Amino acid sequence: MTGPPDHESNSPSLEGRETQTGRLPGDRYVRIVHHASGEFRRQGGRYVATEEIDRPLDWGGRARSAIRRVLIGRRLSTEAEAEERVSKKTGLAILASDNISSSAYATEEAMRVLALAGAGALALTMPVALAVVAVLGIVILSESRVIRAYPGGGGSYIVAKENLGVIPGLIAASALLIDYVLTVAVSTAAGVAALSSFAPALHEDRVVWALLLIALLTVGNLRGIREAGLLFALPTYAYMLALFALIAVGLWRVLSGDVPTAVLPTASLESQGVTVLSTLLVLRAFASGAVGLTGSEAVANGVPSFKPPESRNAAITLVVMGSCFAALFLGVTFLATSIGIQPDHSEVETVNSMLTRSIVGSGTPFYYFVQVTTAVILLLAANTGFSGFPRLASILAHDRFLPRQFSFRGDRLAFSTGIVALAVMAAIVLVAFGGSVTNLIPLYTIGVFLAFTLSQTGLVRRWWKLRNPGWRASMAINTLGGTVTGVVLVVVAVTKFALGAWMVLLLLPALVLVLSAINRHYNAIADALTLPDLSVPIPVPGAPVVIVPIARLDRAAVKAIGYARSISPRVRAVHISYDPEGAAAFRARWERWVTQVPLDVIESPYRSLVPPLLRYIDRVAEREGQQITVVLSEFVPRNWWEFVLHSQTALRVKASLLFRANTVVVDVPIHFEDIIRDLAADEASKVGPAH
Amino acid sequence: MQIRRMLVAISGAVIDPDVVSLAATIARPTKAEIRIVHVIEVPWNLALDAVLETALERGEALLSAAAKVAQSTGVKVEIELLQAREAAAAIVDTARERRSDLIILGMPYRRRLGKVYIGRTVQSVYTRARCAVLAYRQEEPS
Numbered sequence: 088m089t090g091p092p093d094h095e096s097n098s099p100s101l102e103g104r105e106t107q108t109g110r111l112p113g114d115r116y117v118r119i120v121h122h123a124s125g126e127f128r129r130q131g132g133r134y135v136a137t138e139e140i141d142r143p144l145d146w147g148g149r150a151r152s153a154i155r156r157v158l159i160g161r162r163l164s165t166e167a168e169a170e171e172r173v174s175k176k177t178g179l180a181i182l183a184s185d186n187i188s189s190s191a192y193a194t195e196e197a198m199r200v201l202a203l204a205g206a207g208a209l210a211l212t213m214p215v216a217l218a219v220v221a222v223l224g225i226v227i228l229s230e231s232r233v234i235r236a237y238p239g240g241g242g243s244y245i246v247a248k249e250n251l252g253v254i255p256g257l258i259a260a261s262a263l264l265i266d267y268v269l270t271v272a273v274s275t276a277a278g279v280a281a282l283s284s285f286a287p288a289l290h291e292d293r294v295v296w297a298l299l300l301i302a303l304l305t306v307g308n309l310r311g312i313r314e315a316g317l318l319f320a321l322p323t324y325a326y327m328l329a330l331f332a333l334i335a336v337g338l339w340r341v342l343s344g345d346v347p348t349a350v351l352p353t354a355s356l357e358s359q360g361v362t363v364l365s366t367l368l369v370l371r372a373f374a375s376g377a378v379g380l381t382g383s384e385a386v387a388n389g390v391p392s393f394k395p396p397e398s399r400n401a402a403i404t405l406v407v408m409g410s411c412f413a414a415l416f417l418g419v420t421f422l423a424t425s426i427g428i429q430p431d432h433s434e435v436e437t438v439n440s441m442l443t444r445s446i447v448g449s450g451t452p453f454y455y456f457v458q459v460t461t462a463v464i465l466l467l468a469a470n471t472g473f474s475g476f477p478r479l480a481s482i483l484a485h486d487r488f489l490p491r492q493f494s495f496r497g498d499r500l501a502f503s504t505g506i507v508a509l510a511v512m513a514a515i516v517l518v519a520f521g522g523s524v525t526n527l528i529p530l531y532t533i534g535v536f537l538a539f540t541l542s543q544t545g546l547v548r549r550w551w552k553l554r555n556p557g558w559r560a561s562m563a564i565n566t567l568g569g570t571v572t573g574v575v576l577v578v579v580a581v582t583k584f585a586l587g588a589w590m591v592l593l594l595l596p597a598l599v600l601v602l603s604a605i606n607r608h609y610n611a612i613a614d615a616l617t618l619p620d621l622s623v624p625i626p627v628p629g630a631p632v633v634i635v636p637i638a639r640l641d642r643a644a645v646k647a648i649g650y651a652r653s654i655s656p657r658v659r660a661v662h663i664s665y666d667p668e669g670a671a672a673f674r675a676r677w678e679r680w681v682t683q684v685p686l687d688v689i690e691s692p693y694r695s696l697v698p699p700l701l702r703y704i705d706r707v708a709e710r711e712g713q714q715i716t717v718v719l720s721e722f723v724p725r726n727w728w729e730f731v732l733h734s735q736t737a738l739r740v741k742a743s744l745l746f747r748a749n750t751v752v753v754d755v756p757i758h759f760e761d762i763i764r765d766l767a768a769d770e771a772s773k774v775g776p777a778h
Numbered sequence: 779m780q781i782r783r784m785l786v787a788i789s790g791a792v793i794d795p796d797v798v799s800l801a802a803t804i805a806r807p808t809k810a811e812i813r814i815v816h817v818i819e820v821p822w823n824l825a826l827d828a829v830l831e832t833a834l835e836r837g838e839a840l841l842s843a844a845a846k847v848a849q850s851t852g853v854k855v856e857i858e859l860l861q862a863r864e865a866a867a868a869i870v871d872t873a874r875e876r877r878s879d880l881i882i883l884g885m886p887y888r889r890r891l892g893k894v895y896i897g898r899t900v901q902s903v904y905t906r907a908r909c910a911v912l913a914y915r916q917e918e919p920s
Binding site: 104106107109110111113114115116117118119121128129130131132 | 817826827831834835838839842858859860861862863864867868870871872874875
């Protein structure tokens, strides 16, 4: 609603002004009658809709609303959106949970590949882990430059789009969208795996449990749990505490010569045959271990949510995050290889679980503590997808690359469409891959490295163009970052191509094409609808040509004809009849009753209704050469289920006319209540005024 | 005296909530109707029905807050926003037209020249109203 009501004109308004004469001549006063004071409040020359407006009136709506309130919570107004800033401690917990949680499965995924070449090849896990950590170091160094260049939050999409162009930007965005979906799928699957390690009964229905976790996250995010700092901080720190303690105990035992006996899996990989240890296999192990780098872009994306000085706090958090991940990953890998842990082929128990059991024993409270905190942090890591995907989708929708619905905020200010879309896609992926982390991993890392490579390349170009102080060092860092991530990208793509990476490589260009097509559509519409300037006077067309299809001469028809005559003198009624007798009878009744409106009767011997009517409208429009207004009468029953008892011809005609150019369709509904009122009025007029 | 209809005039003073609560207390036993009004005084250099955006906004906010106070005590109220040259005349005329039995107004504690000062609206309503009038004076700030 725009502007205050204009009480001086005759135009409809929410506000009425009645001038009252006082007792004395000078005591006139004006009563301002606000017809919707509880529903709209006045503010700064405009009306503001209150929460009252959204309160449903019927019981069905009230029930739906009550369920929504219980699940999602009370509606929040846009004004309530507080700009919540996070400290380094909370920031680490919220933004780094994805990256740090990767230490729960990165070692295992690298080992799983190496184990194909026999137990002896597992000794290579540590060098592979060191290589992954070296790449992580370079990525973090490069990401710190992103923070410096984009203090307002530099997602790979924005960086690539600004510096390399729209298509690279869209490639980065598509890669990230795919990756966020996979983050949710992988993390929930890994979370269930952590739980099924000590409760093997869960393994059987792991897909169902993972789907339940996704549902839980969806509801939580629709409620807006993004701001719940404590909710994130506790599990992240609990997980870090658990693993660091485990590593400390493990290292002490290994270094003091009291090497624990390895807990062996029920289904060892060796029983599946031995492959030759080739460079390709080592590279594949590296590509699998590189999954630990996912999530490191979250800090650079979330710079504005830090307390000032934002860039510095974000950079410190980034370094702390990288150090924590590196320490956990290397610690777990070192212990796993020193003790001689082997991955479980059946995926019932995780490497981390076996490692914990080996060091502290099965069934100890500490073992459960490690497993539960692992499951919880993986759940939170899945939540990174829930905060990243909707935000990126909203930016893309804002830039007209995704449907506008993705940019709308829901009841709790969360991007509901993005959240639901992500949940649905992650659920589909999870079901399609049977909830197996190992099957999902090959698809996972490509998107991240593609986005990294593009944003690093974008930054190299940016430094070259701007050449501000320190540009050489920044450019060198980003060149190194871009090259390394590019090489990792190629390694991941080649080594995992046959294992499923081909799906991502196929999906990426398809997604880019879809995004571009959506953009072309929106741009074409915007070009066509935009006014060149606002000085063009609003055209005042002449009286419209009105056609009123009439099925029967009843109250509904009377209302429709009455309305048609109120908007134009050029009205024509049309009746479709299935037989000559019916046609003649209708005309006779019409001529006895309506003399002011001409009638065309069309006989339809093939009993079709809509096609002859549409053709009739076509021909009249051709002859008149102007816009046609079709006035339809429609009976609206009292209850929704009564709809099936009526033919709904008006609905069919409306649907047919919806896509017809240059046609205005006016629906004149007649409600059951209207009929009752009319009947009462008729009765009253028959009785006549009392004398 | 049986009070069936009451008119409560609020001006945006700090004692408005107290005045509304008092009205609700009086109304509850007899289930009397309460109508809360706020009058925007229009300067003589403007038309009587001029749209005074800021004053309208304030008036609506005051009435809405007053209605909430009444509702919190379990009493239903009607609210009315008026525009007049002089608030007292509009209050008195509205009370007459709505056949109110009692007008309740608030009087913030003010002193002028060493004496407790009664505002011109209260004085004028007292002298002109035909129904009963109750002015609730704020207690002296300690």
